[in-house]
Amino acid sequence: MDSTSVSLLRRLREPDRDAAWERFVELYAPLIYHWGTRQGLSQTDAADLVQDVLATLVRKLPEFQYDPTKRFRGWLRTITVNRANDLLRRNAVRPHSGQPTDLLKVAAENDSDLFEESQYRAYLVGRMRQLIESEFEPQTWQACWKSVTEDRTAAEIGRELGISANAVRVAKCRVLRRLREELDGLLD
Known part of the structure; x- marks a missing residue:
């Protein structure tokens, strides 16, 4: 993955965008799946929903213009909810689909934000941490996260890890910049 400061959304529109799409899928497929199950879809249908939404995004994202005054999450959620409702409607009219017909009511009642802002932000940061961890040496990663999560000085962490206090600060800067x-x- 390149380490330029260009956002993931912008990288999806570049000619060589395979790595960006891979990162996007790693980041958002679990969220789309979660939203689908919260809409009342079965696990199988939620997995189908992920594929359907991603196929829609492949068509729509190249022309998508990010507007900082609007929320990307809102746009993604709208697409996801609309596709989930389509699946629920198809399953409600399909004989022997195994889906109860009142699932449409669940989707309508569940119109509130499925992920509160803080939960969404925590999800994205946590998921991205998982995805970028392999880009760093274990000692660099530990130095950063000990510095961020523990109430200790860089010198204390450095002594524990066998590196200088400056190396702890550099590790923190590198990981957080990435x-x-x-x-x-x-993050909206």
Whole structure:
């Protein structure tokens, strides 16, 4: 994955965008699946929903213009909910589909935001942390996260890890810069 400061959304429109799409799928497929199951879809239908939404995004994202005054999550959720409702409607009219007909009511009642803002942000940051961890040496990763999550000085962490306090600060800067690069444009 390149380490430029261009956001993931912008990288999806570049000619060589396979790595960006891979990252997008790793990041958003679990969220789309979650939204689908919350809409009342079975696990199988939620998996189909993920594929349907991603296919829609392949068509729509190349022309998508990110507007910082609007929420990408809202746009993605709207597409997901619409596709989930389509699946629920198809299953409601299909004989022997195994889906109860009152699932449409569940989807309508569940119109509130399925992921509160703080949960959404925590999900994205946590998921992105998982995805970029392999890009760093284990000691660099540990130095950063100990520095971020523990109430200790860089010198204390450095002694524990056998590196200098400056190396702890550099590790923290490198990892957090990479995290910010990957989240650029994704956090509304």
